Amino acid sequence: MSTETPGPDITSRPRGRAARERMYRYVLLLCASLSILVTLSIVVLLARDAVTFFTIVDPLAFFGGTEFQINRDQFGLLPLLSGTLIVTVISAAIALPTGVAAAVYLSEYASDRARSILKPGLEILAGIPTVVYGIFALVYVTPFLRAIGIPVNTFNILSASILVGIMIIPMVSSLSEDAMSSVPDSLRQAGYGVGATKYEVTKGIVVPAAASGIFSSFILALSRAIGETMIVVVAAGSRAQMLNLSEPLQNVYEGFQPMTAAMVQINSADSVSQIGFTSMFAIGLTLFAVTFLLNLASNRIAARYREEYE
Amino acid sequence: MATGESQQRWHGEDSDVNHLRGRAFEATCLAATAFALVAVLVLLLFVANDAFRPFSADVGWLATYVVTVLVPLAALAVYYYRLDDPAGEVAYVTSGLPVVGLLITGGFAVLFLELLSVFEWFALTLSLAVAGGVVVAHGRVRPNAALERLAVVVLAPVATVFGLPPSEFNWLVTDAASALGLDFGLYYRLSSLRELVLWLPYIPTEWIMLLLSVTVPVAGAAGWFVGERRNDRRDGLVVVGLTLLAAALGLVVGPLLGVGVLGWILLVTFALLPLGVYVEGVVRRGEGTSGLAFPVVAVLGVLAGALVVRYAGFAAPDPWLDWGFLTSVHSRTAADAGIYPAMVGSVMMLIVIVLSTFPVGVGAAIYLEEYAPSSGWGGRFVTLVEINIGNLAGVPSVVYGLLGLALFIRILTWPQGSVIVAGLAVGLLILPIVIISAQEAVRSVPDSFRQASYGMGATRWQTIRQVVLPEAMPGILTGTILALGRAIGETAPLLMIGAAASVRLAPNGFFDTSSMMPRQIYSWSSELEPAFRHGVLAAGVITLLAVLLVMNATAIVIRNRYQRQG
Numbered sequence: 001m002s003t004e005t006p007g008p009d010i011t012s013r014p015r016g017r018a019a020r021e022r023m024y025r026y027v028l029l030l031c032a033s034l035s036i037l038v039t040l041s042i043v044v045l046l047a048r049d050a051v052t053f054f055t056i057v058d059p060l061a062f063f064g065g066t067e068f069q070i071n072r073d074q075f076g077l078l079p080l081l082s083g084t085l086i087v088t089v090i091s092a093a094i095a096l097p098t099g100v101a102a103a104v105y106l107s108e109y110a111s112d113r114a115r116s117i118l119k120p121g122l123e124i125l126a127g128i129p130t131v132v133y134g135i136f137a138l139v140y141v142t143p144f145l146r147a148i149g150i151p152v153n154t155f156n157i158l159s160a161s162i163l164v165g166i167m168i169i170p171m172v173s174s175l176s177e178d179a180m181s182s183v184p185d186s187l188r189q190a191g192y193g194v195g196a197t198k199y200e201v202t203k204g205i206v207v208p209a210a211a212s213g214i215f216s217s218f219i220l221a222l223s224r225a226i227g228e229t230m231i232v233v234v235a236a237g238s239r240a241q242m243l244n245l246s247e248p249l250q251n252v253y254e255g256f257q258p259m260t261a262a263m264v265q266i267n268s269a270d271s272v273s274q275i276g277f278t279s280m281f282a283i284g285l286t287l288f289a290v291t292f293l294l295n296l297a298s299n300r301i302a303a304r305y306r307e308e309y310e
Numbered sequence: 311m312a313t314g315e316s317q318q319r320w321h322g323e324d325s326d327v328n329h330l331r332g333r334a335f336e337a338t339c340l341a342a343t344a345f346a347l348v349a350v351l352v353l354l355l356f357v358a359n360d361a362f363r364p365f366s367a368d369v370g371w372l373a374t375y376v377v378t379v380l381v382p383l384a385a386l387a388v389y390y391y392r393l394d395d396p397a398g399e400v401a402y403v404t405s406g407l408p409v410v411g412l413l414i415t416g417g418f419a420v421l422f423l424e425l426l427s428v429f430e431w432f433a434l435t436l437s438l439a440v441a442g443g444v445v446v447a448h449g450r451v452r453p454n455a456a457l458e459r460l461a462v463v464v465l466a467p468v469a470t471v472f473g474l475p476p477s478e479f480n481w482l483v484t485d486a487a488s489a490l491g492l493d494f495g496l497y498y499r500l501s502s503l504r505e506l507v508l509w510l511p512y513i514p515t516e517w518i519m520l521l522l523s524v525t526v527p528v529a530g531a532a533g534w535f536v537g538e539r540r541n542d543r544r545d546g547l548v549v550v551g552l553t554l555l556a557a558a559l560g561l562v563v564g565p566l567l568g569v570g571v572l573g574w575i576l577l578v579t580f581a582l583l584p585l586g587v588y589v590e591g592v593v594r595r596g597e598g599t600s601g602l603a604f605p606v607v608a609v610l611g612v613l614a615g616a617l618v619v620r621y622a623g624f625a626a627p628d629p630w631l632d633w634g635f636l637t638s639v640h641s642r643t644a645a646d647a648g649i650y651p652a653m654v655g656s657v658m659m660l661i662v663i664v665l666s667t668f669p670v671g672v673g674a675a676i677y678l679e680e681y682a683p684s685s686g687w688g689g690r691f692v693t694l695v696e697i698n699i700g701n702l703a704g705v706p707s708v709v710y711g712l713l714g715l716a717l718f719i720r721i722l723t724w725p726q727g728s729v730i731v732a733g734l735a736v737g738l739l740i741l742p743i744v745i746i747s748a749q750e751a752v753r754s755v756p757d758s759f760r761q762a763s764y765g766m767g768a769t770r771w772q773t774i775r776q777v778v779l780p781e782a783m784p785g786i787l788t789g790t791i792l793a794l795g796r797a798i799g800e801t802a803p804l805l806m807i808g809a810a811a812s813v814r815l816a817p818n819g820f821f822d823t824s825s826m827m828p829r830q831i832y833s834w835s836s837e838l839e840p841a842f843r844h845g846v847l848a849a850g851v852i853t854l855l856a857v858l859l860v861m862n863a864t865a866i867v868i869r870n871r872y873q874r875q876g
Contacts, residue, residue, distance in 0.1 A: 019457055024771045025681055031673030032682075032692075035699045035745065038738055042709060045716035101342030109336050110343075120866075121347050127792070127862060128350070129799025131828045132851050135835050136353045139843055169346040199332035220704060227706025229802035230828075234835050260708045264805050267715070284712040288705060295704035299697060 042288060049281035056275050062282060068240035068257070070266055070276040079240040080283065083256035084226055086243070087161045087236070090252065091225045094165030096218055099172025100207075103214075106173065107180035108202050119174075126170040134234030137163040142235065155237025155255035163235070164228050168221040175220065175302075179213020180206050216302040223294035227287060229260040238265050259287050354855075360630070360848030367627035374618045379611035386604050400592050400601025403867060405608065407588060410864055411581025413857075418524070418576050420654050424816045428572070432519035433507035435527070437470035440503055444470075470503040517571045521557055525579045529553035532583055553583050631849035640812035640830065644841035647834075649850055654816035655729060655809075655824035656798055662733025662820060663740065663797050668790055671744030674699075675786075678745075679752040680774055703742035710739040711806025719807060727808040730820040735803045740793040747789025751782040784872035791865040795858050801828040827854050 054062070057075050065076020102122070106115055141159040145152050152158055183206050191201035207214070237255025240262060244251050257265070266272055266280040359365075364372060390398030422428055444466040448459055513519075529550045537546025560574030569577065592599060619626070638648030674695075682692040714735025718724045724731050755778050763773040810825045811833040817824035825833075831850040834842055 020460065021769055021771050023457075023460070025677075028673045028677035028681060031670045032677040032695050034670055035674065035695055035702055035742065038713075038741070039698055039702060041717060042705070042713050045713060045721075046709075049716070098342045098345055101339045102346075105336070105339035105343045109339060118343055118347070122343075124862065125346055125350055127795055127799075127858060129801065129828055129854060129858070131799065131801040131832050131835075132855065135831070135847060135851055136350075136357075138835060139847065140353055140356050166346050166349055173343070197329075197332050199335050202335070223704055227704075227708065229706065229708040230832070233802075233805075234832065260706060260802070263708055263712070264802065267806055267808070281712065281716070284709055288709050291704060291706055291709075292701055295701045296697075298704075299700055 043285075046281050046285040046288060049278045050285045053275065053278035053282045057279070057282075062279075066242050068262065070269065070272055070279065073273065073275060075276075075279045075282075077259075077283070077286065079242050080257060080259045080262050082243040083157065083232070083236065083240070083258035083261070086157050086251060086256055087164055087228070087232060087258055088222055088225045090158065090161035091165035091168060092218075092222060094162060095168045095172050095221055095225075098165075099169045099217070099221070100176050100214060102169065102173040103176035103180055104202060104207065107177045108198070108206060122170040122173055125167070126174075128167075130167065130228060130230040131234065133163045133167050134160070134231040137231060137235035150253070152253045153237070153255055155235065155239075156253055157232075157236045157256040158252040160232045160235040161252070163231050164225050167228070167231065168224050171224060172217050172221045175217030176210065176214045179210035179217070182213070183209045212301050212304055216298040219294050219298040219301070223291045223298070226294070227260060227291045229264065232258050232261045233264050236261060259283050263287075357848045357851050360844045361852040362629040362631060363627050364629075365627070366629075368624040370622060371619055371624035371626055374622070374624065375611075375615045378615040378618065379608065382607050382611055383604070386607060390601065390604075394598065394600055396598030397601035398598075399870075400598040401604030402601075403588060404585065404592075404602060405605045406860075406863055406867065407585045408581050408605070409860060411577070411584060413860060414580040415573070415576045417657055418580070419573065420657060420816075422572070424654055424818060425658075428516045428519050428523075429513055430508065432514075432523045433504045434471065435523040436507055437503040438467060439527075441466040441470040472502050472504075517561070517575060520572055520575050521554070525553060525557045525575055528579050529583060532587060536587060549583075549587065552586070553578065556582060629849075630845040631852050635846075635849050636853070639814045639816075640825075644839060644846050647842075647846045649827060649830055649853055651813045651816040652825045652827045652830035653853075655732075655813075655826045655829075658729045658817060658820065658824070659733045659736065659826055660794060660798060662730055663737040663794065664790075666734060667737040667741050667744055667793075671741055671790070672748050672786060674745045675748030675752055676774060676778075679749055680770070680778065699742045699745055703746065706802075707739055707800055708802040708806060710735055711803035713738065714803055714807045725821055725823060727810050727823040728821045729817050729824050731807050732804055732809055732824070732826060733820075735807050736797045736800050739800060739803060740797045743793040743796065744790055747793065748782070748786045751785025751789060752778060754785060755781045784868050788865045788869045791861050791868075795861045795865075798861075799828055799854060799858060801832055804829045805832070827857075 053075075062075055063077050065074065066078050067074040067076045068079045102118075106118060110118065137159040138155075141162060142152055142154065142156060145156075145159055150158070187205050187209055188201050191205045196204065236258065238257050238261065239255045240257040241254070263280050263283050266276060266283075269276075386401070387398075390401060422431065426434075445459070445463050448462045452458065514522075532553070533546035533550035535546075536549050537543050557575045557578045560571045560578065564571040564574035567574065589602065592602065634646075635648050636653070637650050638646060639651050640649075641647045678692060678696065683689050684692075714731055718731040718734060719726050759777050759781060760773055763777045764770075768776065804826055809829045810823050812830055813823065813825045827850070831847065831854060834847045834850055837843065837847075
């Protein structure tokens with residue numbers, strides 16, 4: 001054994017290599033863990049100031065207050081929620097039906113060539129910066145609404161909501177289309193086999209089968225609309241007011257201030273009290289919690305439908 | 311049951327199949343698909359009209375350019391689309407490459423105008439090159455000392471660029487060592503190679519430094535690429551030689567063309583070199599050569615149009631978006647307002663984002679796809695990370711702004727609205743997008759590649775570095791460029807971290823307060839004057855969208871090229 005001359009030893013690992021392999025693994029693990037760290041730091045840092053805020057302002061007065069005026073240290077969330085609610089409802093009314101119909105067309109009807117134009121087109125829409133959508137709303141859509149006889153103010157929630165709706169259409173359509181495309185073809189064939197028309201197959205089989213995916217895309221879109229900032233900051237004005245329940249239609253002509261816009265306004269105000277500054281974090285934490293829960297719900301639903309067909 | 315004759319009901323049995331309903335449904339769906347596209351397209355046309363004001367020109371001017379440029383190009387486009395698909399792609403790339411090259415040239419020009427002199431750049435690249443040389447040399451001399459090499463990889467660039475130990479951390483070494491009773495004698499910091507170069511009494515002329523520090527590396531990389539691709543060293547050398555020759559020609563040509571020697575060298579490096587390599591490849595393959603006609607026709611058309619217009623004396627339009635807008639600073643009067651400092655701020659922000667987000671994002675994606683355990687506590691952790699990344703991608707951008715405000719400005723007390731804070735806040739925002747797209751790219755590398763690599767005895771890290779990463783790189787790049795496109799348009803985080811509404815000076819360093827393009831556009835949107843609202847604002851929007859368009863088009867070209875090969 002000892003007489004053999006040691007040949008090139010191809011099985012032994014050079015010293016340090018195992019350690020290096022381990023170290024790369026840990027460095028990469030660190031990169032992956034960073035995302036957890038980001039979430040934690042969002043929660044911790046937002047909560048830190050939010051807690052300061054809630055020690056001074058009663059949480060009930062915050063979540064139930066009907067008056068939001070930072071100059072007068074009035075921090076009621078309800079006016080901001082009204083703004084967010086209007087934006088969400090109008091944009092959903094535009095985006096959900098349109099997005100699903102677009103998804104149906106792309107997944108069931110479109111020729112390859114039409115799809116090759118329409119799909120990247122919608123992707124491009126999703127890539128346009130939101131501040132640009134805001135400018136569309138303020139400079140072009142509001143005057144247009146006035147020209148066709150809708151009595152909107154210069155800053156109004158209607159044109160902002162319309163543009164938010166247009167902005168989230170691509171999100172609804174692409175996620176819904178994924179859901180519809182993953183409906184197995186055998187289900188469609190079965191439908192045709194009993195003599196159903198394409199319309200009946202689409203309406204009666206594909207859409208119901210993809211329902212959970214479509215639903216998850218709805219939730220995600222709502223979460224986007226709730227968190228949308230620049231469109232409402234540019235076009236919806238800065239009047240935090242309650243919903244006018246006696247004249248519901250009147251609401252949309254006026255300016256509102258959703259939660260996101262209020263945060264921007266507090267941050268860019270010239271002189272704002274310490275407590276006003278911390279209220280921004282309380283609003284931010286509320287916004288984060290709402291969108292986080294919606295996203296979580298959407299992922300759960302999407303995960304369930306994936307199990308069904310794979 | 312007993313009713314043997316009971317009617318089985320079939321679809322469409324009671325009446326003729328109703329086609330009308332289906333047709334109407336299809337038409338409705340098509341209309342819905344087109345709705346958003348048409349609406350945004352119309353709005354874009356309005357903005358473009360405000361920005362370019364084509365109707366302020368004489369009818370003759372418009373007619374001339376329609377005849378000399380638009381009609382021939384449209385004819386060519388239809389021809390490519392109907393009859394010659396590969397030529398269409400060639401036309402697309404040959405027209406796009408110079409645009410991207412010009413943008414990069416512009417980026418470098420801004421770099422040298424605002425951030426550092428050519429000399430400082432030269433010193434920086436030289437010291438980085440020396441550091442690279444040290445690492446390679448160490449690998450040759452001690453191929454098995456893996457851990458040692460890791461230390462070298464980290465320390466060599468630090469030593470050559472910052473000196474040993476960097477002044478800020480001087481106490482770390484000397485004080486900590488003296489506390490332990492050791493004395494390294496490092497009371498004064500050692501100067502870095504970069505600083506030594508900067509102290510040189512004799513400095514080469516600027517164009518030589520630029521040639522050495524920009525053209526030589528880029529041409530070298532292109533030459534290596536061509537050599538590898540064709541298995542022919544000589545072709546690569548020809549590429550390098552021709553590039554250097556063309557760049558050196560700038561001594562004569564640059565001043566003549568009015569771009570200066572330095573401008574010419576940058577143009578050759580970033581526009582002519584890639585274009586030349588691509589065109590040569592197209593001609594050699596002989597596939598889609600007719601696509602080369604497209605840019606030629608475009609240039610000739612513009613020249614012919616210019617001749618006719620000058621001869622006939624047609625008045626040109628007076629657009630808001632012109633050279634002056636791109637190169638001047640913000641002003642209270644609409645006619646003088648420009649976007650230049652904001653553009654510089656955006657470019658510098660992108661640099662911060664790329665440096666901070668790309669490595670972390672790709673690293674996380676590699677861990678999740680290649681290392682992640684699928685069971686036990688580790689597996690649970692990985693599932694948590696994946697869910698978390700998905701959720702982070704949906705967190706509103708304004709919340710990231712709040713995070714940036716709380717973390718970087720209030721805790722780390724970095725200057726409000728500085729480029730680095732903006733870059734890091736927006737970088738965190740696009741991190742989940744980068745991770746998700748990089749994961750997809752890594753996942754799409756076939757497992758057989760990995761097995762083959764393991765079969766030859768490669769370790770996991772070697773497999774990743776030599777096999778998986780190169781294979782996944784086009785996908786990773788595509789995803790990253792798209793994410794950067796998202797980053798450059800993000801406004802809400804910039805508002806939260808207090809980016810300047812408008813600055814008169816472009817930032818000179820990463821800790822300077824700056825404005826960025828979308829931030830500047832937002833502050834224009836609150837000007838009430840019509841000249842701002844329908845002029846400057848539209849020009850800013852079009853500039854931002856044009857940058858985005860170029861980025862997206864680049865990403866799509868990369869994706870198409872490599873998807874086909876794969």
